[in-house]
Structure formats: C-alpha cells, structure tokens
Amino acid sequence: MSATLAPVSHEPASKARLRLWLRVLKVNRLVEPVLRERLRAEFGTTLPRFDVMAALNRFPEGLKMSQLSGVLRVSNGNVTGIVDRLEAEELAERAPLPGDRRAAVVRLTDKGRAEFARQAEAHKSWIDALLSDFSAEEAREIGALLGAMTDPATRTGD
C-alpha cells in the first residue's frame, strides 16, 4: 500500500528475527542463573517466589490466584505452593474480595512488602551490573524497541 524504503541488507527478515531471538535467549541465559543463585544465597528465596511477590507488590489490593498464575514467567513453580509458604511466613495473606465474599485474593502483608522492597532493591542493582555492557541510552533504546512486541496469541490480522 505505502511506499517502502529499499532494504539496507539483502538478509531476509526471517534471518534477522531468528538472530534477535537467539540474542534474547543469550541475554536470558547470562542473567537468569546469576539472579537465581543470588536470590538463594542472599535472601533464601527463588525466582518464581520473587516473581510472585513482585506481582503482588504491583497490586496492593490483591490478586486472585488465577490472576497470579497469569503474570508468572515460563518456568514458574507451583503458584499455590509458593503462596502457601508466603502465608506461613506471614509475608502474604488470603483475604475475601470486597463485594464478593466467596472469592479470595492474595496480597502482601506489611512484612511482605518490606521484605520485597529489600529484595527488589538488590535485584535492581544486580541487573544494573549484569547489563552494564549497555549504556543508559542503549538500554532505553533496546527497551523501547522490544516494548513494541504484542502478544502473538491476541494478535489479529495475520
């Protein structure tokens, strides 16, 4: 429909996208094991548990279990088991949903919020060092470009 610019390379898009994917995997492979090890060593926690607390921290009013499962990453653990342990340690609590007493939400306690703040601060500084090959400007640029990706499962028209 619209005029397109001449490609700057003869390489097909599929090859560029495959390389992009392999490099996303590489960044993941270089960073994630370090995060797992440090969360274990410094906070006695796991990445799935950190992710659950991060999700709960973003929603102070609480999340239903089904919503919580939806926000977790690929290789997540057992959400119910994680919430059970957080509750046993008084870091999270189950509470009735206002307006619907049959439904329950999970939310962080004050103690949980304080503990997550400590972990998140450390996590941020680890990422800062692990990704120090990228200048602030590069990180912004790549982040903005990657942010354009939509969920393939909800895309229409292709």
Add this chain to the structure above:
Amino acid sequence: MSATLAPVSHEPASKARLRLWLRVLKVNRLVEPVLRERLRAEFGTTLPRFDVMAALNRFPEGLKMSQLSGVLRVSNGNVTGIVDRLEAEELAERAPLPGDRRAAVVRLTDKGRAEFARQAEAHKSWIDALLSDFSAEEAREIGALLGAMTDPATRTGD
C-alpha cells in the same frame, strides 16, 4: 576522565537496564511457550532436545558431553537422558574422539541431521511470525545491540 554528553533523560541507567531486562523476559515469555507447544505437536520433541540437536548440528565433528552441557539454556533437561534417546532413535551417535580413544564425542547421524533440518526450518518460520512486530531493520538493530553483551562471569575490571 573523559568528557561525557549530557544525559537525554533524568532516568538513571539502573532503571533503564531494569526495564530492558523485564522486556527481554516478556519477549521470552511470549515466544517460548509457543515454541514448546509446536515442537511437541508437530515434531513430538521438546525445547531442550531441539537445543541439543541445534548444538550438535553446529559441530559436525561432534561434541563431548561436557561441551554439550555448556551450550544449553537455562531450563534445560537432562543432557545425558536426551542424548540416550537421540541415540536410541538413531538421530545421534557416540563416537571415539580421533586421537584420544578414551574420550567420546556425540554427533548427529545423517538421519539426525535431516530431521533437525526439518525442525530448524519450521522453527525459523515460527520465530519469523512470532516476532513480526519487528521489521527486518528493527530486528537487525536490536539484535546488533543485544549482541554486545558479554558474559558477566568472564568480565574483568568492574
């Protein structure tokens, strides 16, 4: 030491790097489950098994088991079990290392190479569609930028 340009944003580098990391995770989370499901449905295989075959395919002369473990991604399965099954299906074989008969390498058979070629072609076209939000030029740009990342474990001087 050297003169630096004024930042284009007041946002600290740590925040930009954290956002970059979260977006890398997001791309991973949107793509990886689809790959796993399609590899299962269309080829009766798994992502760790695909990764093992991809590594072997890159080294026609074969890899030692220890080298093979090194190339695999984070949530890999059991490399020995995967190789055992590939061998049972005649897709891979163990062979003595030339010049050192006590050491063995694993390599793809011709049948394994042909099977991997089919899977890799499909995988490439899936990635092409899954990452279609990125133009060829964007994919090249992000790939090139991400490619600058070095292994934190081998970095010196910071």
